[in-house]
Amino acid sequence: MVAGELGPCSATLDRPVPTVASFSGRPHPLLVHRNKSGCRVSAASQQTRRVRAATVQAQVASAEAPAIPKPGTLPPKIVNVDLGDRSYPIYIGEALLNDAEIVSRHVQGSQILVVTNTTVAPLYLESFVKGLREQGAFKVESVILPDGEEHKSLQVLQQVWDKALESRLDRKATFVALGGGVIGDMTGFAAAAYQRGASFIQVPTTVMAMVDSSVGGKTGVNHPLGKNMIGAFYQPRCVLADMETLKSLPDRELASGISEIVKYGLIFDPELFNWLEENVEKLLNRDSKAMMHAIDRSCAIKADIVALDEREGGVRATLNLGHTFGHAIEAAQGYGVWLHGEAVAAGMVMAADMSFRLGWIEPEICKRTVELLKRAKQPITPPKGMTAEQFRSFMSVDKKVQDGKLRLVLLRGPLGNCTVTGDFDPQILEDTISAFVAHEGISGSSDLPNTQ
Amino acid sequence: MVAGELGPCSATLDRPVPTVASFSGRPHPLLVHRNKSGCRVSAASQQTRRVRAATVQAQVASAEAPAIPKPGTLPPKIVNVDLGDRSYPIYIGEALLNDAEIVSRHVQGSQILVVTNTTVAPLYLESFVKGLREQGAFKVESVILPDGEEHKSLQVLQQVWDKALESRLDRKATFVALGGGVIGDMTGFAAAAYQRGASFIQVPTTVMAMVDSSVGGKTGVNHPLGKNMIGAFYQPRCVLADMETLKSLPDRELASGISEIVKYGLIFDPELFNWLEENVEKLLNRDSKAMMHAIDRSCAIKADIVALDEREGGVRATLNLGHTFGHAIEAAQGYGVWLHGEAVAAGMVMAADMSFRLGWIEPEICKRTVELLKRAKQPITPPKGMTAEQFRSFMSVDKKVQDGKLRLVLLRGPLGNCTVTGDFDPQILEDTISAFVAHEGISGSSDLPNTQ
Ligand SMILES: NC(=O)c1ccc[n+]([C@@H]2O[C@H](COP(=O)([O-])OP(=O)(O)OC[C@H]3O[C@@H](n4cnc5c(N)ncnc54)[C@H](O)[C@@H]3O)[C@@H](O)[C@H]2O)c1
Ligand SMILES: NC(=O)c1ccc[n+]([C@@H]2O[C@H](COP(=O)([O-])OP(=O)(O)OC[C@H]3O[C@@H](n4cnc5c(N)ncnc54)[C@H](O)[C@@H]3O)[C@@H](O)[C@H]2O)c1
Ligand SMILES: [Zn+2]
Numbered sequence: 001m002v003a004g005e006l007g008p009c010s011a012t013l014d015r016p017v018p019t020v021a022s023f024s025g026r027p028h029p030l031l032v033h034r035n036k037s038g039c040r041v042s043a044a045s046q047q048t049r050r051v052r053a054a055t056v057q058a059q060v061a062s063a064e065a066p067a068i069p070k071p072g073t074l075p076p077k078i079v080n081v082d083l084g085d086r087s088y089p090i091y092i093g094e095a096l097l098n099d100a101e102i103v104s105r106h107v108q109g110s111q112i113l114v115v116t117n118t119t120v121a122p123l124y125l126e127s128f129v130k131g132l133r134e135q136g137a138f139k140v141e142s143v144i145l146p147d148g149e150e151h152k153s154l155q156v157l158q159q160v161w162d163k164a165l166e167s168r169l170d171r172k173a174t175f176v177a178l179g180g181g182v183i184g185d186m187t188g189f190a191a192a193a194y195q196r197g198a199s200f201i202q203v204p205t206t207v208m209a210m211v212d213s214s215v216g217g218k219t220g221v222n223h224p225l226g227k228n229m230i231g232a233f234y235q236p237r238c239v240l241a242d243m244e245t246l247k248s249l250p251d252r253e254l255a256s257g258i259s260e261i262v263k264y265g266l267i268f269d270p271e272l273f274n275w276l277e278e279n280v281e282k283l284l285n286r287d288s289k290a291m292m293h294a295i296d297r298s299c300a301i302k303a304d305i306v307a308l309d310e311r312e313g314g315v316r317a318t319l320n321l322g323h324t325f326g327h328a329i330e331a332a333q334g335y336g337v338w339l340h341g342e343a344v345a346a347g348m349v350m351a352a353d354m355s356f357r358l359g360w361i362e363p364e365i366c367k368r369t370v371e372l373l374k375r376a377k378q379p380i381t382p383p384k385g386m387t388a389e390q391f392r393s394f395m396s397v398d399k400k401v402q403d404g405k406l407r408l409v410l411l412r413g414p415l416g417n418c419t420v421t422g423d424f425d426p427q428i429l430e431d432t433i434s435a436f437v438a439h440e441g442i443s444g445s446s447d448l449p450n451t452q
Numbered sequence: 453m454v455a456g457e458l459g460p461c462s463a464t465l466d467r468p469v470p471t472v473a474s475f476s477g478r479p480h481p482l483l484v485h486r487n488k489s490g491c492r493v494s495a496a497s498q499q500t501r502r503v504r505a506a507t508v509q510a511q512v513a514s515a516e517a518p519a520i521p522k523p524g525t526l527p528p529k530i531v532n533v534d535l536g537d538r539s540y541p542i543y544i545g546e547a548l549l550n551d552a553e554i555v556s557r558h559v560q561g562s563q564i565l566v567v568t569n570t571t572v573a574p575l576y577l578e579s580f581v582k583g584l585r586e587q588g589a590f591k592v593e594s595v596i597l598p599d600g601e602e603h604k605s606l607q608v609l610q611q612v613w614d615k616a617l618e619s620r621l622d623r624k625a626t627f628v629a630l631g632g633g634v635i636g637d638m639t640g641f642a643a644a645a646y647q648r649g650a651s652f653i654q655v656p657t658t659v660m661a662m663v664d665s666s667v668g669g670k671t672g673v674n675h676p677l678g679k680n681m682i683g684a685f686y687q688p689r690c691v692l693a694d695m696e697t698l699k700s701l702p703d704r705e706l707a708s709g710i711s712e713i714v715k716y717g718l719i720f721d722p723e724l725f726n727w728l729e730e731n732v733e734k735l736l737n738r739d740s741k742a743m744m745h746a747i748d749r750s751c752a753i754k755a756d757i758v759a760l761d762e763r764e765g766g767v768r769a770t771l772n773l774g775h776t777f778g779h780a781i782e783a784a785q786g787y788g789v790w791l792h793g794e795a796v797a798a799g800m801v802m803a804a805d806m807s808f809r810l811g812w813i814e815p816e817i818c819k820r821t822v823e824l825l826k827r828a829k830q831p832i833t834p835p836k837g838m839t840a841e842q843f844r845s846f847m848s849v850d851k852k853v854q855d856g857k858l859r860l861v862l863l864r865g866p867l868g869n870c871t872v873t874g875d876f877d878p879q880i881l882e883d884t885i886s887a888f889v890a891h892e893g894i895s896g897s898s899d900l901p902n903t904q
């Protein structure tokens with residue numbers, strides 16, 4: 001380990017390739033002028049961001065949101081995603097789902113199509129629709145899709161468009177996604193392409209969807225040759241994250257969402273990582289207050305990164321830490337065997353391992369990552385039987401490939417720092433893959449993935 | 453006829469509905485502040501526009517385009533579509549298809565996927581691809597779709613994505629549409645949704661595609677319940693209209709494209725309308741010089757309207773003159789029986805008839821429209837056997853319906869003026885429909901549509 005190479009500001013930019021990006025807990029001077037959308041031109045420090053979040057919350061309490069939280073509930077937090085005229089709020093609270101007033105505030109026309117699935121519908125659809133209908137003159141329709149990543153396809157998406165057209169929805173209609181990331185991604189793309197752009201609201205009901213998929217406007221479906229290959233960048237009008245809905249979430253789904261929270265800690269926020277090391281069991285126990293904190297921090301980090309780089313020309317790619325390895329794992333097994341967060345967990349361990357082999361991070365970070373993910377009940381190695389050839393083959397069709405060069409998000413520097421780069425010795429990637437398919441893992445551990 | 457009602461500036465705005473728009477040959481003062489995209493805030497007069505077009509052409513001759521046109525060919529015209537950082541040029545000329553240098557100037561990455569169909573491929577694909585390959589280090593793939601509006605579907609679109617993924621194209625790849633409007637619309641949407649947005653170039657090979665579908669970024673496919681219901685607004689990086697390709701176009705296809713040129717005259721440009729009355733036979737005879745003039749004027753008009761209102765919040769809707777009636781005709785027969793331009797021709801006659809019945813235009817305009825369209829070999833009544841009930845039913849799922857109210861583009865005032873409005877006596881619409889399904893037509897004519 002060549003720790004001496006790493007200074008405190010070791011985040012690097014690979015100059016020759018214009019889309020390279022780097023992101024660290026501290027504002028990186030080179031991030032200035034990197035924003036193509038023209039919305040913001042410098043990365044706010046964590047300090048500023050914390051202050052901004054607080055301000056938004058205060059404003060809301062006095063103006064936008066219900067001034068008095070429902071008895072016995074915590075006051076909602078609000079994160080603003082700052083994208084010019086496409087900005088929108090994320091409401092994080094305890095009794096939001098039946099507060100139809102918030103949703104209806106963001107509905108433009110008079111027609112609503114709620115898209116959900118066979119698992120979520122029996123739990124929440126009826127009361128949600130009832131609330132909306134009571135709110136006013138909405139015409140509310142719903143469509144219930146089959147549940148599962150394997151149904152995140154164009155074929156199933158067709159059912160949403162069929163329903164919309166049968167219901168004679170016009171282009172001012174609002175599509176509401178009520179469910180996890182699969183429903184959110186599909187509904188967003190359905191809305192984006194419906195008559196070239198209907199409105200869209202996210203009501204995420206999994207941790208994964210609350211901290212990641214519902215924020216930032218990436219929508220789409222899978223193709224047999226790749227995950228999320230067909231889609232659009234399309235922002236919702238608001239996001240409503242209700243802690244109540246997490247009560248019914250299976251343990252394994254809940255835990256897998258925690259991997260993405262760990263990711264925010266690793267790429268950007270050492271304080272969040274420390275907090276998780278102290279509180280991860282509270283999240284597993286669905287403590288609302290702890291959950292709201294973790295979701296608030298995660299959304300705030302993602303919102304800021306997305307505001308800097310909506311279309312993933314640069315820093316947004318850092319959100320893919322562990323995802324290139326993770327997608328290979330998902331693709332090799334067939335979608336839906338491991339959960340997304342589980343694949344990402346193993347992928348982050350591989351990315352950390354590779355970063356360590358490159359001499360870019362201290363072994364401590366690898367160890368803490370493995371320990372935290374284990375406590376979050378996540379796998380820390382790829383599934384047994386997965387081959388090096390599968391990694392090679394699935395990683396090369398991944399979107400991180402640009403003009404033939406594989407680019408990866410890797411950790412570099414102290415906790416909370418990462419880089420997106422194609423500039424590494426390919427042998428080191430091979431070494432990491434070999435170690436993990438042999439189930440040696442980062443720490444020589446032979447733990448099998450926790451897929452229950 | 454209550455001609456006294458019509459002053460020279462009779463274009464009207466229906467105040468209660470915010471998306472109402474009106475457009476006339478003269479800049480309408482109310483158009484100022486109507487632009488939502490913020491690109492431009494007032495409509496340029498025809499005068500200005502003519503001057504601007506000329507300037508662009510001069511600049512091009514000296515800088516961008518080949519300075520010396522190929523021996524025996526006319527110098528290319530260039531129309532600029534002004535959409536901020538999504539602006540792009542339309543090249544209109546005689547020997548552009550094999551001038552791979554122009555295309556390659558607008559290609560970003562190194563991968564190109566040419567999308568075409570079984571009719572166009574044998575005519576132009578090989579030499580086009582050869583030219584591109586000779587240009588440089590491009591990896592050029594192609595996919596050949598079945599020909600016909602009935603194949604403008606999600607199912608067929610899938611073939612484009614399959615090919616792109618099998619060829620391992622990344623998100624920097626450029627999709628090139630080589631063909632008519634069907635190929636252009638499908639390829640544009642394929643590019644828009646491929647990895648959430650690949651690049652896109654239009655090489656239109658029909659009059660329809662050159663004057664209309666390749667300009668302005670509307671892309672999409674049909675759904676069994678409606679035309680172009682699934683799609684995106686997605687701008688190409690350039691458009692290449694080569695007169696040579698029109699030589700192989702069947703007479704009926706050529707003629708149907710002229711309907712859209714007539715449309716530009718009716719909604720905006722009385723001079724173009726006059727010019728058509730003098731030169732329509734030259735167009736039917738494929739006179740390159742006349743064709744380039746008509747295409748140049750049409751593109752310039754459409755480009756200006758699109759620049760004012762990219763997302764069809766207002767004036768862009770005027771481009772749908774005759775289209776609501778026309779779509780009903782196409783839908784009632786099943787797509788692909790009549791050509792789009794033919795349906796629009798009959799639709800424009802119906803729109804003119806209705807405008808006359810409302811007392812908004814002089815009977816002269818109806819008569820001139822019918823005569824010009826007849827000379828262009830277009831139908832001027834709906835197909836025999838089509839019922840009033842079919843019109844009613846198909847017009848109400850049309851996108852012009854907003855929150856339940858049917859809005860139509862109608863002529864109002866002197867030639868070159870129109871309005872988009874839902875504010876008319878519904879009985880007048882019924883009268884027009886009745887007259888046309890009884891084949892009385894505007895002038896009591898019993899002409900049957902020219903569908904050969
Ligand atoms: N758009 C993005 O930026 C982005 C980011 C991350 C992940 N994703 C996508 O999100 C998907 C994964 O999301 P996910 O983890 O939410 O999976 P998911 O949507 O499949 O939901 C997980 C399971 O939980 C069920 N469920 C959802 N809410 C429930 C509730 N409240 N109670 C009980 N059961 C409930 C679902 O029906 C499903 O069976 C993947 O397709 C991934 O590609 C997208
Ligand atoms: N996007 C828009 O703004 C817009 C505007 C108008 C029309 N459109 C769409 O465009 C389509 C109609 O376009 P179109 O009229 O070009 O139809 P098309 O694409 O079907 O082409 C007409 C026929 O001509 C053939 N063809 C094309 N080029 C040829 C050539 N050079 N030589 C010989 N044959 C040739 C085609 O294969 C086809 O058989 C419709 O789907 C319509 O919805 C879109
Ligand atoms: Zn993820």
Ligand SMILES: [Zn+2]
Nearest residue numbers: 664712792796
């Ligand atoms: Zn048309």
